[in-house]
Amino acid sequence: MATSKDRAVLQAILNPSAPFGDILGFAEEEEAAAVQGEEGAFTSELLEQVKELELQGVLAAESGDVNRALEKFSQAIQLLPERASCYNNRAQAFRLKGDVAGALQDLDTALHLSRGTGHVACQCFVQRGLLSLLQGHKDKARLDFEQAAGLGSAFARHQLVLMNPYSALCNQMLSEVMRKLQNPDIQGSN
Template identity: 35%
Template sequence: MPLKESASTHDANLVGILLGSTMDGEFVRDEIAGVHRSYNTDTSNECRASLSSEPIDEEQLHLLQQRELEAVHLAETGHIEQAIAQLTQIIDEYPQYASAYNNRAQAYRLQPSTGNEQLIIDDLDAAIRYADNRQMLGRAHTQKAIVLREMGQNEDEVFYNFSQGAKYGNEIARMAVARENPYAKLCGKMVTEAMRQLRNPAAAGSAKNPQ
């Protein structure tokens, strides 16, 4: 039985549509879910920052990271309900652990259409609220922008969250902002028109001086 399309793969396709180009799935996974970077030994301080109100020793932190990684793997292999249950357990034990909210939001997005959009937004808001580092803020804002766009929400709110994602260093958000910035769009139209006139000055002149 084929595996369901992951949320990060879907985001890769969506951003490809937004930006008119394709993107690597592993890159999107890093930037949106933070699966690899969150479990890199160099980011233990980042994880600890999210748990700053609940001191945890190195051994407990390592076990927590492993549990979260297992939950992400469950989601990626189609065991969505188990992944959500495991991430929920982590959140119950460490309610200020931003990464678990961000990953649970992704797991919710892998479910068949069940009208769970508000659960997703609530988790992403919690991830933003509890995040104590730039990478997590970037991931959560970027994922929220993508979800809001899928929901057909106000473009200003979508652009705001992409802008925040870009502000905190998320590469997907930076590319989306460059594409979606209304001033950039206007500038792009002006450049396109200028190039058209350069290629065909006679047509441009006749347009300015109609008979």
């Protein structure tokens, strides 16, 4: 059976442009240690139960059952409210359901719990940046993508490049040159 790290590596290879492909699953132990260090009052069995609920939520969301996903993530939060990834996952489900306010609230909670560091925070900054872009708040999106890029997200770095008008113009010119080099017959057109 593949581990979460194996799945994250495959995700990064098979879908490198995915917003979370470069960071999924790599810091479960890091986050568990951080949560345990803060709380210290839960058992490894409780953590495993919460991780199982999160997995069930992810599978439900992937199958299109967003309500069930929200239910599973909420159950995980009830059991272990200090676990930032539960809020991050539920934020994704809220976003899928079209509840931007709920998603943003959970992302803020996850960022608070993670202290804005680590892989969960990186995912939160990417999600919040994407939501800001969808709402037309480019400055807010840029700030979140900068935070995520600083935490190691290649997707966020790519988004920052795309948001830079000079970079976009250079990319457009380079694409045109490459197109003409690959198809010399169309050089005369335009």
